[in-house]
Amino acid sequence: MIVAERKPFEEIKELVKEYKKVLVAGCGTCVAVCLTGGEKEVDILKTELDMARRLEDNPMSLAGFTVERQCDREYLEAFDSMVGDYDAILSMACGAGIQFLAERFPQIPVLPAVNTTFIGVNQDIGWYEERCRSCSNCVLGDTGGICPVTMCAKGLYNGPCGGTNKGSCEISKDQPCAWYMIYERLEKQGRLDRITRFTPVQNWENQVPRTLIQPGYRKPEKQ
Amino acid sequence: MKSDSKLEKILKAGHFAFTGELGPPRGANVEHVREKAKPLVGNVDLVNITDNQTAMVRMASWAAALIAIQEGLEPNYQMVCRDRNRLAMQADILGAYALGIKNILCLSGDHQKFGDHPTAKGVFDIDSMQLVNMVKTMRDEGKFLGGADIEVPPKLFIGAAANPFAEPFEWRVHRLAKKVSAGADFIQTQCVFNMKKMREWIKRAVDMGLTEKTYILAGVTPMKSIGMAKYMASKVPGMDVPEEIIKRLQGAEKGKVADVGIEIACEQIEEFKEMKGVAGVHLMAIEWEHKVPEIAERAKVLPRPQV
Numbered sequence: 001m002i003v004a005e006r007k008p009f010e011e012i013k014e015l016v017k018e019y020k021k022v023l024v025a026g027c028g029t030c031v032a033v034c035l036t037g038g039e040k041e042v043d044i045l046k047t048e049l050d051m052a053r054r055l056e057d058n059p060m061s062l063a064g065f066t067v068e069r070q071c072d073r074e075y076l077e078a079f080d081s082m083v084g085d086y087d088a089i090l091s092m093a094c095g096a097g098i099q100f101l102a103e104r105f106p107q108i109p110v111l112p113a114v115n116t117t118f119i120g121v122n123q124d125i126g127w128y129e130e131r132c133r134s135c136s137n138c139v140l141g142d143t144g145g146i147c148p149v150t151m152c153a154k155g156l157y158n159g160p161c162g163g164t165n166k167g168s169c170e171i172s173k174d175q176p177c178a179w180y181m182i183y184e185r186l187e188k189q190g191r192l193d194r195i196t197r198f199t200p201v202q203n204w205e206n207q208v209p210r211t212l213i214q215p216g217y218r219k220p221e222k223q
Numbered sequence: 224m225k226s227d228s229k230l231e232k233i234l235k236a237g238h239f240a241f242t243g244e245l246g247p248p249r250g251a252n253v254e255h256v257r258e259k260a261k262p263l264v265g266n267v268d269l270v271n272i273t274d275n276q277t278a279m280v281r282m283a284s285w286a287a288a289l290i291a292i293q294e295g296l297e298p299n300y301q302m303v304c305r306d307r308n309r310l311a312m313q314a315d316i317l318g319a320y321a322l323g324i325k326n327i328l329c330l331s332g333d334h335q336k337f338g339d340h341p342t343a344k345g346v347f348d349i350d351s352m353q354l355v356n357m358v359k360t361m362r363d364e365g366k367f368l369g370g371a372d373i374e375v376p377p378k379l380f381i382g383a384a385a386n387p388f389a390e391p392f393e394w395r396v397h398r399l400a401k402k403v404s405a406g407a408d409f410i411q412t413q414c415v416f417n418m419k420k421m422r423e424w425i426k427r428a429v430d431m432g433l434t435e436k437t438y439i440l441a442g443v444t445p446m447k448s449i450g451m452a453k454y455m456a457s458k459v460p461g462m463d464v465p466e467e468i469i470k471r472l473q474g475a476e477k478g479k480v481a482d483v484g485i486e487i488a489c490e491q492i493e494e495f496k497e498m499k500g501v502a503g504v505h506l507m508a509i510e511w512e513h514k515v516p517e518i519a520e521r522a523k524v525l526p527r528p529q530v
Contacts (some may be wrong), residue, residue, distance in 0.1 A: 153334050154305070154345060158352035158401060161331040162386040162413055163460040170460035171334050183394050196397050198405050201309065201353045201368060 001121075002030040002094045003128045004037060004114040012045070012090070013052055015111045019060065019087040022049070024113070025079070025101060026066030027093035034128055037092030037114050039066040045092065045113060070097025076104050083108055136205035142194045144185035151178035157199040225362065225408060228325040228380035229297045230269045232530040234409065234438045239496055240503025241524045242299065242411070242440060243267035243515055246276055247287035256287050259512045260294035266519040267296075267506070268527055271328060271411070274301040278338025285319045292323050299382060300324045303332025308348035309357070309368050316358060320377030328382040328411065329354040352405045355383050359406030383407035385439075387424035388417060388463035396427040403437045410437055411505040414444040414455070415491065417463040422498070429500040438502035441495045445508055445518060446484035449473055485518055492522040 006012075016022050024042045032038025042064040053060045065082065067075040070093035079101070083089065088109045091098040095116040102110035118130035133150045139157070140147060149155045153171045160179030163170025169177045186192050224231060233240050243263050248255040263270050270291055274284040281287075288298035300319050302312065316327065331351045335343045349357065349368075357368050358381050365376040383402045387395055399410065415421045421441065428434050446452045449472045456464035468487065475483040488506075495501045504524070508515055519525050 153336075154331055154347045154350070156331065156347070156350040158350050158398075158405075160389065160398075161351070162384055162389065163331075163333065164386075164389045165460035166390050168460075171336050180390065183391055187391075192397075196401065198352060198356065198401055200356070201349045204348070 001033055001119070002096075002116060003034045003118050003120045003130075004031045004092075004094050004116045006036050006041065006045070006092070006114050007112065009048060009052075012113050013049065015113075016049065016060070016088060016090060019109075021061045021086045021088075022063075023079075023083065023086040023089045024049075024062060024064045025070065025089050025091045025093065026064065027070045027091075027097050028066055028068045029071075031092060031094055031097075031114065032066075033122070035126055037094075039064075042066055042092060045090070070094075070101050073100075073104075076101060079105070134206065135202070136210065137202060139199075142199075143182045144189065144191070144194075146178055146182045146185065148178055148182065151176075151181070157202060226325055226378045226380040228269075229530060230299070230326055231380045231408065233268050233528055234502055236528065236530055238503075238528040238530075239524070240268050240438070240440055241266075241519065241522075241527065242269040242271065242503065242505045243512070244271040244273065244505070244507045244509075245287065245291060245296075245512060246273045246510070247282035247284065249279065249281055251282060253290060256282070256290045257294055260291050260296055262513045262515050264295045265527060266516050266525065268503075269299050269326060270296045271299040271301055271505070271507075274303045274330070274332070275306060275338070276301075276333070278305065278333045278335045278340070278343075280339060285315060285322075285324065288319065288324050289322055297326070298324055299326040299328050301328045301330060302354065303330045304347050304349060304351055304354055305332030305335060305345050308346050312349070312354065312357070313361065313367055316361065316377050316379070317373075320379060325378070326380045326382060327358055328384065329358065329407075330384055351383065352402055355381055355402060355407050356405040363406075381406055381408045383410055384413065385410045386413040386461050387415070387421055388413065389461045392420070392424075395424060396431060396433070399428060400431060400433055403433050407437050409502070410439045412439065412442040413461060414442045414507055416444075416455075416468050417465050418491065418494065419465075420463065425498060425500045434500035434502075439500060440503040440505040441491075441498075441501050442505050442507055443488050443491050443495075444506075445481075445488035445511065445514070446472055447481050447509075447511060448484075449480060452484075485514070485521060488518060489522040492524065 024046050026039050026042035027037050046062045046064045067078055069075050083105050090111050090113045091101050092113045098112050119132040120128045120130045123129050135149050153169050164177040167180045169175040245259050272284045272288040284301050288300050291298045329351050335345045365373045385399050452469045455462050472480050492504050495504050
C-alpha cells in the first residue's frame with residue numbers, strides 16, 4: 001500500500017491560515033489503513049484546527065468528508081455538489097489522490113495535509129516499512145525477492161559495496177544490508193548464479209510521468 | 224598496452240607497484256595540494272586523488288589530479304557514483320583524459336548521509352561495477368554507454384576497489400571475479416589489518432585465476448595513534464582491525480606509537496612483496512603524506528622503477 005504521514009500541525013495550520021471555510025477530505029484506502037488520512041484522522045484534524053483557530057480568535061468553519069478512494073473519478077464525484085461552499089480543500093489522501101482532487105476542482109485550492117512517504121508493508125499495527133520504489137523494471141526474480149533499488153541505500157545492482165558491515169548497511173547498524181540478505185537467501189535456495197553474473201546499467205523508466213493502459217483498453221492506432 | 228598509464232607499464236614489467244594517496248582540500252587552495260604532492264614525488268608510482276571522500280565537498284578530483292601532474296606525479300582519478308549520472312561521468316572521463324589523466328578508480332562512494340550535505344540526493348545512476356564496464360566500453364570499443372561512437376576514446380587504465388573482509392567472506396572473491404569480468408585492470412583493496420584473512424582471500428583469488436587477469440594492490444594504512452586504531456576498529460564500516468594490532472600499539476613506548484604504526488605497515492609491505500597474487504601495495508597514509516618518504520624508505524620499496 002501507499003504509506004503517508006500527517007504533516008506537522010503547525011504546517012497544516014499555516015497552509016489554511018487565510019481560509020474561513022475548509023473541507024477536510026479523507027481517503028478510505030491506503031492512507032486509512034496506515035492510520036493517517038481515513039475518516040477517523042479527518043475528524044481529529046478537524047477538531048485540532050477548530051480549537052487552534054478559536055484560541056486565536058479567528059474561528060473557521062470546517063467539514064469533513066471521506067471517500068473510498070481519491071485516486072478514482074467514480075468516488076470523487078461525491079465531492080461535486082459540496083465543494084462550492086468552501087474556500088479550500090485540505091486533502092488527507094496520498095499525493096496521487098490530492099492531485100486528482102485538485103484536477104477535478106481547479107478553481108479551489110487543494111492543499112496537502114500529509115506527506116506521501118513510500119510504497120510499503122504493514123509490519124505491525126502502526127508500523128510500516130518501505131519495500132518498493134516503483135522503478136518499472138522489477139529484478140526481484142534475480143535477487144531473492146529483496147529489492148536492491150529500495151533496500152540498498154545506494155540502490156546498487158551489483159552489490160554489496162565496501163560499506164557492508166557484518167550484515168548491516170553502512171548508514172546504520174539497524175539497517176540490514178540488502179545485498180547481505182540477497183546473498184543469504186539465494187545461497188539457501190542454491191541460486192547464487194543469479195548474482196555472480198554482471199548486471200548491466202538500468203534503463204530508468206521513472207524519469208518521466210508514466211502511463212499504463214492495459215492492452216484491451218488501448219485506442220486503435222490511427223491509420 | 225591498454226592505456227598510456229605508467230602504472231600499467233610498471234605492473235606489466237613485473238615490478239612491485241607502490242601507490243599513494245592525496246586528499247584534495249576543502250577549498251581552492253592550490254598550494255595545499257602542491258605541499259601534499261611534494262613528499263610523494265619519486266616515492267610512489269601513482270597517487271590516488273580522492274573524490275569528495277567521506278561525502279564532504281572538496282576540490283574536484285580531476286582538478287587536484289591536474290595539479291598533481293604539474294608537480295610530477297601520475298594521478299589515479301577517483302570517481303564515485305554518488306555524485307554524478309552517466310552523462311556527467313562520461314563527460315568528466317573524456318575531459319580528464321584530454322588533459323593528461325591516464326588512470327581511473329571506479330567507486331560507489333560513501334553514502335551522502337556521512338558528509339556535510341547529508342540530505343543531498345545520492346545519484347547512483349550506475350554502480351561502481353557498471354562504471355568499470357562503462358570505462359572499458361569507452362576505451363576498448365570506442366563507444367559511449369548509449370552506443371554512439373567516441374571520436375578519440377579515453378585510453379585509461381581502469382581500477383576498482385575490493386574489500387576482502389566484509390561479510391559474507393565467501394562472497395568476496397566472487398564479487399572480485401565480477402569486477403574483473405566487468406573490466407577492472409587493477410584492484411586496490413580496503414586497508415588491510417587482518418593479514419590472516421587477507422592471505423585466505425588472495426589464495427582464493429589465485430586459485431580462481433583472477434590474479435592472472437588483474438593486478439591486485441594491497442591497501443596498507445599506518446596507524447598514527449591508538450585512538451585511530453580504535454576508531455577504525457569500531458566506527459569505520461567494512462574495516463577489520465584485529466585486537467592484536469591495538470595491543471601492539473598500546474605496548475609502544477611513550478611517544479613511539481606512530482613509529483610502531485609505521486613498523487607494522489612496513490612488515491605488511493614486506494610480506495606482500497612475497498605474497499603470490501599481490502602485485503603491489505597501495506599506501507593510504509591518511510593526512511600523513513609527509514611520512515610517505517620515510518615509510519617508502521623503511522619498507523625498502525625505493526628507488527621506484529623508471530619505465
